[in-house]
Amino acid sequence: MKFRAKIVDAACLNHFTRVSNMIAKLAKTCTLRISPDKLNFILSDKLANGGVSMWCELEQENFFSEFQMEGVSAENNEIYLELTSENLSRALKTAQNARALKIKLTNKHFPCLTVSVELLSVSSSSRIVTHDIPIKVIPRKLWKDLQEPVVPHPDVSIYLPVLKTMKSVVEKMRNISNHLVIEANLNGDLNLKIETELVCVTTHFKDLGNPPLASENASQDRNPEQMAEVHLDIRKLLQFLVGQQVNPTKALCNIVSNKMVHFDLLHEDVSLQYFIPALS
Amino acid sequence: MPLLTQHIQDENDQYSLVASLDNVRNLSTILKAIHFREHATCFATKNGIKVTVENAKCVQANAFIQAGIFQEFTVQEESVTFRINLTVLLDCLSIFGSNPMPGTLTALRMCYQGYGYPLMLFLEEGGVVTVCKINTQEPEETLDFDFCSTNVINKIILQSEGLREAFSELDMTSEVLQITMSPNKPYFRLSTFGNAGSSHLDYPKDSDLMEAFHCNQTQVNRYKISLLKPSTKALVLSCKVSIRTDNRGFLSLQYMIRNEDGQICFVEYYCCPDEEVPESES
Numbered sequence: 089m090k091f092r093a094k095i096v097d098a099a100c101l102n103h104f105t106r107v108s109n110m111i112a113k114l115a116k117t118c119t120l121r122i123s124p125d126k127l128n129f130i131l132s133d134k135l136a137n138g139g140v141s142m143w144c145e146l147e148q149e150n151f152f153s154e155f156q157m158e159g160v161s162a163e164n165n166e167i168y169l170e171l172t173s174e175n176l177s178r179a180l181k182t183a184q185n186a187r188a189l190k191i192k193l194t195n196k197h198f199p200c201l202t203v204s205v206e207l208l209s210v211s212s213s214s215r216i217v218t219h220d221i222p223i224k225v226i227p228r229k230l231w232k233d234l235q236e237p238v239v240p241h242p243d244v245s246i247y248l249p250v251l252k253t254m255k256s257v258v259e260k261m262r263n264i265s266n267h268l269v270i271e272a273n274l275n276g277d278l279n280l281k282i283e284t285e286l287v288c289v290t291t292h293f294k295d296l297g298n299p300p301l302a303s304e305n306a307s308q309d310r311n312p313e314q315m316a317e318v319h320l321d322i323r324k325l326l327q328f329l330v331g332q333q334v335n336p337t338k339a340l341c342n343i344v345s346n347k348m349v350h351f352d353l354l355h356e357d358v359s360l361q362y363f364i365p366a367l368s
Numbered sequence: 369m370p371l372l373t374q375h376i377q378d379e380n381d382q383y384s385l386v387a388s389l390d391n392v393r394n395l396s397t398i399l400k401a402i403h404f405r406e407h408a409t410c411f412a413t414k415n416g417i418k419v420t421v422e423n424a425k426c427v428q429a430n431a432f433i434q435a436g437i438f439q440e441f442t443v444q445e446e447s448v449t450f451r452i453n454l455t456v457l458l459d460c461l462s463i464f465g466s467n468p469m470p471g472t473l474t475a476l477r478m479c480y481q482g483y484g485y486p487l488m489l490f491l492e493e494g495g496v497v498t499v500c501k502i503n504t505q506e507p508e509e510t511l512d513f514d515f516c517s518t519n520v521i522n523k524i525i526l527q528s529e530g531l532r533e534a535f536s537e538l539d540m541t542s543e544v545l546q547i548t549m550s551p552n553k554p555y556f557r558l559s560t561f562g563n564a565g566s567s568h569l570d571y572p573k574d575s576d577l578m579e580a581f582h583c584n585q586t587q588v589n590r591y592k593i594s595l596l597k598p599s600t601k602a603l604v605l606s607c608k609v610s611i612r613t614d615n616r617g618f619l620s621l622q623y624m625i626r627n628e629d630g631q632i633c634f635v636e637y638y639c640c641p642d643e644e645v646p647e648s649e650s
Contacts, residue, residue: 249496252465253464253465253493253494253496256463256464256465256466257463257464257498260459260460260462260463261463263455263459264456264459285503286453286456286502286503287453287456287460287500287501287502287503288500288501289460289463289498289499289500289501290498290499290500291463291496291497291498292496292497292498292499293496294495294496294497295495
């Protein structure tokens with residue numbers, strides 16, 4: 089098992105830092121999957137912990153100038169690591185304005201992801217800061233739990249509004265209620281609703297647009313006004329929204345009535361899938 | 369009359385209170401200044417809305433939002449009264465964020481149909497609409513402090529900045545704040561008696577911060593510091609504060625607050641004195 093990679097371009101480094109910050113906000117611990125052409129950050133919570141899952145994917149060649157890896161075997165040319173996501177984002181914090189960043193799989197008494205940052209200094213000599221992030225290597229037999237989630241067929245698919253607005257609305261709703269209903273139709277309407285003994289609050293987003301339907305899609309017969317709704321744990325939704333610091337290039341919300349909501353986001357060339365199950 | 373206006377007119381008739389604002393912060397900021405308890409009582413008359421919050425039957429805060437602050441303000445009855453959860457109301461009013469991006473305003477339309485009905489809020493920002501239906505509660509009798517300007521003994525008007533630091537750094541280990549107002553030295557003194565010792569803060573009467581000084585008689589009164597501390601919320605928003613005491617030692621703090629559109633609103637705190645100061649100490 090071997091892995092070493094290097095980033096030299098400042099824009100790539102910034103982008104990678106942003107991705108890792110987002111992951112740190114979305115998941116406390118996550119799995120990093122390394123394959124010859126892709127990196128994935130994976131979260132698959134047990135149902136008891138709320139059952140949220142995340143699948144973040146980036147093409148390695150869009151970030152790294154050098155990328156060498158050797159998986160556990162020739163036919164399973166992949167590596168699965170578990171790490172505390174904040175450790176990675178904290179290590180990358182020192183990498184702002186760095187000349188280069190190297191990431192390497194090492195074994196220093198225990199397995200580590202070693203991040204070395206080459207910093208510029210006033211004198212010509214360069215400084216190198218090294219972070220050893222403890223990791224756990226995930227054995228082959230557990231990989232099957234960490235495969236790309238199957239995107240279920242949604243009842244309604246709709247583009248998300250400006251996430252900042254959505255975040256402040258959900259933040260205030262969180263002060264009042266623990267549960268939230270998200271509902272949307274094929275007419276571009278999306279509503280966020282809370283209801284307690286004291287107060288009912290509904291925020292209406294209009295004209296958001298729906299992506300074109302895939303052919304032979306069952307929801308073609310759906311009345312465009314008809315709402316599909318999901319009851320959610322409001323903290324789960326808020327956690328997802330807090331993690332979005334930059335507005336994505338594409339943001340889609342897929343609702344499977346009373347089952348789950350699936351957010352499909354694209355940040356330039358990084359895709360993020362986030363699944364929140366419905367409250368039963 | 370065009371159909372649409374006709375429709376709105378009819379709609380307004382069924383409400384005993386309708387108020388609209390282009391900038392919801394002109395209301396929410398003032399309400400934050402009195403938000404030290406969960407519940408508030410609202411009184412609306414044709415002059416505007418008064419919102420009252422009380423604690424321990426010893427302190428009362430009133431926020432006045434006069435009719436002129438609103439772009440539209442109609443009250444069908446002589447007065448409309450209801451009690452409401454202020455925490456929830458403030459969360460609803462700031463649903464689009466407490467610190468909006470510059471240039472974006474949240475507009476508000478507020479309707480109340482009458483006794484037993486919820487307070488309806490319609491908020492709009494950038495085409496997104498939020499509808500809130502807040503249940504109202506049985507109004508409670510509010511305290512009458514009977515604070516009458518003819519009984520006022522001492523009165524001082526200060527620029528708020530003069531009091532801001534003093535209040536934010538009050539020694540909270542002291543149970544009381546003692547206020548001395550006098551035509552002679554020390555003129556105006558704030559004292560605390562805490563674990564680390566006593567502290568006295570004197571304001572000379574010819575200070576630049578002192579806008580008016582009308583003290584007729586030496587008065588030394590103590591007020592529970594825990595009851596006065598919440599008034600700091602109003603103090604930080606205000607530009608001037610008027611401090612008055614009457615013949616019973618009751619305290620009135622009136623805060624003048626300028627909103628984002630330059631209009632003036634008032635927030636008033638009343639507090640009753642803590643105890644008689646023993647002869648030996650004064």
